[in-house]
Amino acid sequence: MAHVAIFIALLILATLLILTAIARMFRKAGPHEALVVYGFRGTRIIKGRGTLILPMVEQCRELSLELMSFDVAPQQDLYTSQGVAVTVEAVAQIKVKSDPESILTASEQFLTKTPQQREALIRLVMEGHLRGIIGQLTVEQIVKEPEMVGDRMRSTCAEDLSKMGLEVISFTIKEVRDKNEYISNMGRPDVARIKRDADVAAAEAERDTAIKRAEAQRAAAVAKAQADQERVLAETLSQAKQAEAQRDLQVKQATYQETVKKQQAQADKAYEIQANVMQQQVVAEAVRVQQVEKEQQIKVQEAEIARHEKELIATVLKQAEVEKQRIQNLAEAERLRLTTEAEGQASAIRAQGEAEAEVIFKKGDAEARAMNVKAAAYQEYNQAAVVDKLITSLPQVVQAMAAPLAKVDKITIVSTGGDSAGANKLTGDMTRIAAQVPALFEALSGMQLSELLSKVRLIGDKAEKPDVKAAGSGQ
Numbered sequence: 265m266a267h268v269a270i271f272i273a274l275l276i277l278a279t280l281l282i283l284t285a286i287a288r289m290f291r292k293a294g295p296h297e298a299l300v301v302y303g304f305r306g307t308r309i310i311k312g313r314g315t316l317i318l319p320m321v322e323q324c325r326e327l328s329l330e331l332m333s334f335d336v337a338p339q340q341d342l343y344t345s346q347g348v349a350v351t352v353e354a355v356a357q358i359k360v361k362s363d364p365e366s367i368l369t370a371s372e373q374f375l376t377k378t379p380q381q382r383e384a385l386i387r388l389v390m391e392g393h394l395r396g397i398i399g400q401l402t403v404e405q406i407v408k409e410p411e412m413v414g415d416r417m418r419s420t421c422a423e424d425l426s427k428m429g430l431e432v433i434s435f436t437i438k439e440v441r442d443k444n445e446y447i448s449n450m451g452r453p454d455v456a457r458i459k460r461d462a463d464v465a466a467a468e469a470e471r472d473t474a475i476k477r478a479e480a481q482r483a484a485a486v487a488k489a490q491a492d493q494e495r496v497l498a499e500t501l502s503q504a505k506q507a508e509a510q511r512d513l514q515v516k517q518a519t520y521q522e523t524v525k526k527q528q529a530q531a532d533k534a535y536e537i538q539a540n541v542m543q544q545q546v547v548a549e550a551v552r553v554q555q556v557e558k559e560q561q562i563k564v565q566e567a568e569i570a571r572h573e574k575e576l577i578a579t580v581l582k583q584a585e586v587e588k589q590r591i592q593n594l595a596e597a598e599r600l601r602l603t604t605e606a607e608g609q610a611s612a613i614r615a616q617g618e619a620e621a622e623v624i625f626k627k628g629d630a631e632a633r634a635m636n637v638k639a640a641a642y643q644e645y646n647q648a649a650v651v652d653k654l655i656t657s658l659p660q661v662v663q664a665m666a667a668p669l670a671k672v673d674k675i676t677i678v679s680t681g682g683d684s685a686g687a688n689k690l691t692g693d694m695t696r697i698a699a700q701v702p703a704l705f706e707a708l709s710g711m712q713l714s715e716l717l718s719k720v721r722l723i724g725d726k727a728e729k730p731d732v733k734a735a736g737s738g739q
């Protein structure tokens with residue numbers, strides 16, 4: 265029996281220990297909180313009931329679902345849409361939503377934070393939205409419509425707080441202050457309006473009194489005005505007659521002055537038109553003279569071109585004849601130009617122009633005669649004279665051939681190597697140009713330069729013989 269009693273006692277003790285362990289593993293969640301169980305079986309949300317927590321493989325934490333009430337009062341001033349700085353103090357009631365998804369979201373955000381830390385995070389979000397809403401409103405709207413501010417806060421914060429698993433139960437504006445007394449001055453317009461209405465009523469009473477007084481004074485003045493009106497009427501009729509006579513006189517004077525001015529204007533206009541016609545004729549005559557001058561200049565240029573062509577074609581032996589023809593053409597062109605210009609001028613200078621043209625013509629004729637004499641002298645030249653002329657002209661020919669190089673401002677020599685490159689190439693080209701002069705001389709004279717030079721000594725010997733004879737005769 266003793267053994268049975270011990271066994272029963274031990275069984276009861278074991279049962280109690282088991283029940284105690286089970287009781288300690290069983291956790292209950294009230295309606296104001298939720299249990300977040302995580303571990304071997306995943307994450308579970310327990311609300312309003314109990315669950316068994318397996319030791320060593322599961323753990324749970326409590327998340328309060330109670331209403332959180334805290335002040336929302338930003339330390340910095342908030343600026344309205346008018347630019348007025350205000351201080352807004354409000355009270356917000358926030359709680360975790362009751363659905364499992366929101367509880368799970370809130371546990372992810374706040375499960376390891378203290379209530380003070382959680383309220384601080386929520387307060388930052390609320391103050392940011394409050395600053396944005398105040399910036400869109402005026403001071404009058406904030407003060408006179410606090411419910412509207414609360415509604416906008418709830419609708420604006422709903423999305424952000426929903427992401428935290430929270431919801432706004434209420435948002436109430438407690439106080440709105442400003443440092444510039446803007447709010448305190450808002451009532452002054454109403455006070456001024458009431459005072460203005462009182463002043464208007466007093467003024468209307470005074471006006472009615474003044475109207476009555478004025479009506480009595482007007483009745484007394486009407487009789488006096490009627491007598492004065494009759495007197496003034498008589499004076500007005502007399503002045504009207506005088507004014508009519510004065511008006512008729514002024515009308516006649518104005519009509520006469522208008523006629524005179526019109527005739528004067530017509531005369532001035534006719535004179536101006538005639539002057540313009542004369543000016544146009546002068547301009548036309550000047551244009552015609554210029555046209556004639558240009559035509560003569562064109563003729564002179566054409567003659568000059570013909571002269572150049574003939575000069576290029578002519579040989580050295582015909583230079584005198586070409587020069588004569590050129591001088592005659594120039595003299596004839598000059599005479600024609602001066603004759604044409606003389607015809608376009610006034611008759612007073614016509615004789616002088618013709619005399620100048622005649623002088624120029626005679627001068628040109630004299631120069632032409634001189635060139636004829638020179639040409640005749642050239643015809644009598646023998647071969648020796650022609651050769652002498654050609655030899656004396658060789659420097660001029662060389663100078664003419666080198667003339668293009670004299671006009672070159674700058675020469676850039678690029679040497680690529682070799683004997684005939686760079687400056688050597690330039691001097692070599694100049695040597696070859698000079699070497700062509702004897703060939704030109706031989707082509708013009710019909711004589712070989714070497715043959716001519718071989719005869720120079722012979723000519724000199726012949727030229728010395730007369731001097732010897734003259735010396736002998738002198739002795």
